Amino acid sequence: MSWAQLEAVTMLQAYNIEFVIADPVRVESNKKQVFKYYRLHGSPKPYWSSYNAEFLDQLAKHLNDSSWVIFDNTTSGAATQNALDLKYNR
Numbered sequence: 001m002s003w004a005q006l007e008a009v010t011m012l013q014a015y016n017i018e019f020v021i022a023d024p025v026r027v028e029s030n031k032k033q034v035f036k037y038y039r040l041h042g043s044p045k046p047y048w049s050s051y052n053a054e055f056l057d058q059l060a061k062h063l064n065d066s067s068w069v070i071f072d073n074t075t076s077g078a079a080t081q082n083a084l085d086l087k088y089n090r
Helices: 006-014 053-060 080-088
Strands: 022-025 036-040 070-071
Touching: 053 080, 070 080
Parallel strands: 022 036, 036 070
Antiparallel strands: none
16 A cells, blocks of 8 residues: 555544655655654765754654654664754753
8 A cells, every 4th residue: 555545645634644744855844734754864965864953853843742753763873862862952
């Protein structure tokens, strides 16, 4: 099943869930949805690059209690520190 199929889109809308917001592939956010899911792979070098404080501060402004953020920049070990920085510097 593809997330672009009508069945998947209908299910996400029924539960008020937004499509994944991924980096480095940027998709325009649908601000109407309550639940947001961010999957961050690292940028500019996917899976390696750490996110800086400015990026994390901007991201924090878009989060709410129903947001999910997954850091997948694990090759360099940056994911854990980025997650902690986002959590404790909000």
